[in-house]
Amino acid sequence: MNLKVYRRLLGFLRPYRARLLLAIVCMIVLAGCTAALAWALKPALDEALNGSSRRMIFLIPAFIIALYCIKGVAYYGQAYLMGYIGQRVIYDLRNLLYGHLIEQSLAFFAHRKTGELLARISYDVTLVQSAVSTAVTAMMRDAISIVFLVGVIFMQDWTLALIAMLVFPAVVYPIVRFGRRMRRATLDGQVSMGAMTSLMEETVAGIRVVKAFGMEDYERGRFRRLTREFLDHQLKAFRVHALSFPIMELLAGFGIAGVLLYGGLRVAAGETTPGTLISFLAAALMLYEPVKRLSRANNEIQQGLAAAERVFEILDQPVDVTDRPDAVELPPFHDRICFEHVSLRYPDAQRDVLSDVSLTVKAGEVVALVGRSGAGKSSLVNLIPRFMDVSAGRIAIDGFDVREVTQASLRANMALVTQEVILFNDTILNNIAYGHRDIDPERVRQVARAANADVFIERLPQGYDTLVGERGVILSGGQRQRLSLARALLKDAPILILDEATSALDTESERLVQQAIDRLMRGRTVIVIAHRLSTIRHADRIVVLDEGRIVQQGTHEALLAQGGLYAELYRMQFEQQHA
Numbered sequence: 001m002n003l004k005v006y007r008r009l010l011g012f013l014r015p016y017r018a019r020l021l022l023a024i025v026c027m028i029v030l031a032g033c034t035a036a037l038a039w040a041l042k043p044a045l046d047e048a049l050n051g052s053s054r055r056m057i058f059l060i061p062a063f064i065i066a067l068y069c070i071k072g073v074a075y076y077g078q079a080y081l082m083g084y085i086g087q088r089v090i091y092d093l094r095n096l097l098y099g100h101l102i103e104q105s106l107a108f109f110a111h112r113k114t115g116e117l118l119a120r121i122s123y124d125v126t127l128v129q130s131a132v133s134t135a136v137t138a139m140m141r142d143a144i145s146i147v148f149l150v151g152v153i154f155m156q157d158w159t160l161a162l163i164a165m166l167v168f169p170a171v172v173y174p175i176v177r178f179g180r181r182m183r184r185a186t187l188d189g190q191v192s193m194g195a196m197t198s199l200m201e202e203t204v205a206g207i208r209v210v211k212a213f214g215m216e217d218y219e220r221g222r223f224r225r226l227t228r229e230f231l232d233h234q235l236k237a238f239r240v241h242a243l244s245f246p247i248m249e250l251l252a253g254f255g256i257a258g259v260l261l262y263g264g265l266r267v268a269a270g271e272t273t274p275g276t277l278i279s280f281l282a283a284a285l286m287l288y289e290p291v292k293r294l295s296r297a298n299n300e301i302q303q304g305l306a307a308a309e310r311v312f313e314i315l316d317q318p319v320d321v322t323d324r325p326d327a328v329e330l331p332p333f334h335d336r337i338c339f340e341h342v343s344l345r346y347p348d349a350q351r352d353v354l355s356d357v358s359l360t361v362k363a364g365e366v367v368a369l370v371g372r373s374g375a376g377k378s379s380l381v382n383l384i385p386r387f388m389d390v391s392a393g394r395i396a397i398d399g400f401d402v403r404e405v406t407q408a409s410l411r412a413n414m415a416l417v418t419q420e421v422i423l424f425n426d427t428i429l430n431n432i433a434y435g436h437r438d439i440d441p442e443r444v445r446q447v448a449r450a451a452n453a454d455v456f457i458e459r460l461p462q463g464y465d466t467l468v469g470e471r472g473v474i475l476s477g478g479q480r481q482r483l484s485l486a487r488a489l490l491k492d493a494p495i496l497i498l499d500e501a502t503s504a505l506d507t508e509s510e511r512l513v514q515q516a517i518d519r520l521m522r523g524r525t526v527i528v529i530a531h532r533l534s535t536i537r538h539a540d541r542i543v544v545l546d547e548g549r550i551v552q553q554g555t556h557e558a559l560l561a562q563g564g565l566y567a568e569l570y571r572m573q574f575e576q577q578h579a
Helices: 002-050 054-103 114-156 158-165 168-205 207-212 216-268 274-315 377-383 407-412 428-432 441-450 454-459 477-491 507-521 556-562 565-577
Strands: 336-344 354-362 366-371 392-397 414-417 495-499 525-529 541-546 549-554
Touching (some): 002 054, 002 274, 114 158, 168 216, 168 274, 216 274, 336 377, 407 414, 414 477, 414 507, 495 507, 541 556, 549 556, 549 565
Parallel strands (some): 366 541
Antiparallel strands (some): 336 392, 541 549
């Protein structure tokens, strides 16, 4: 599994093959210079100790200076190139992940926490970088250095080289063992980070509720528990890091001790020169350093692989709603919307949200959906623009199955106004013109006037250039809703899906919003989710849903006369209003 994930991760390096090849060349030069330095010590020391050639005494230092210059250039080249590649891979991975997320249907987000997804894009992807740049650089550079230095020590004295190499099999076990522990600790830490991010996102979004109920201490306690879990996992990872170094040092110490013992006896016996022994020791010490660094690089790679698994888990989630290869453009709507025996079940749900729903909405008709909370009203309207697909049956617009047309052409025929207004941290102008590449400021002002929004906009410090803040925090609920209506007016689509937006507004705001809604509905086919039944008395048809099924439909007067669920809901609201 490790190898499979790593191969997939390394696949992101393909667009940067040329730079990677150049970086490897720099690593080979770097390793060659390191090995050449170790080799040059033997003649330098022998000449210095014997004093037989003054010319060599001057040439060798000049040679070493030249090697260090080349080594510095090679190090800079490989460090910059691998750093560039690593950052580009993270750039590509983040964009791929984000693009995959926004392509997902609403069903994908139904049971996922926003903070958890944010953690994967930010924290997890950052950890991946070490696996594709920092650690890869270290492993390739150090592996090449090991090959060159092993060649040097065997050229100098193959017997001493064998003694120095005796510890190498013992090095493999701690590298593998610590790598596994590092990966487990990293995975646990990533889960904790996701939970922390989710809690922060929820707390910030609901800060008014937290303060209103005096739950600051409770939320601090929840966050402290999560940060404590994350700390414990991080400390476990640090323990692995901290343990790997002394164990590798100890193993290296055994190898050096063996070389000193055997080499010292050979120098004493006159079988080799002191320069050869010191040069060999220098090469052996240089050899053990990259071996020790391999352990640290492996730990970083394991962290990156743990993060990559979580990133790939999201990337491997299939996109439920996609355009078919033979999808056609949906012409402008002119006839009818048909729900034909439609059923819907969310992933991992035990029962259908909608069951065998059949309904026809004619062009120009205003149809209201009513029912108890959880009856399936929002799920039904979410199927029309293909925010998700039906589990059974089909939805046809002018005879076209919505699954057989392009999503862009389908949604171009629709405007959506929801009860929960979504505004972006941008200017009022850009929020109204959201979805339009070419913005006509005068047209925006016209629709703002039609939505009763121009009065409050003109009073703002920068008018239409005023930043609304995150989720439109500087605006009141009625002001946000009028901007949402202006956005729908600007789109000027023939089908309007309206999640009635006046239930949470004060009387004056409700009057202004209702006026804007009436303007928006003119000449359009409207499907409205009604919460206040008094607002849809003049609808052409009212459809009553209960537990995912249509139980009644007709005009307001006909349904009241018929009795049943609609009359019960209307009576309850009427009694509440006059209580």
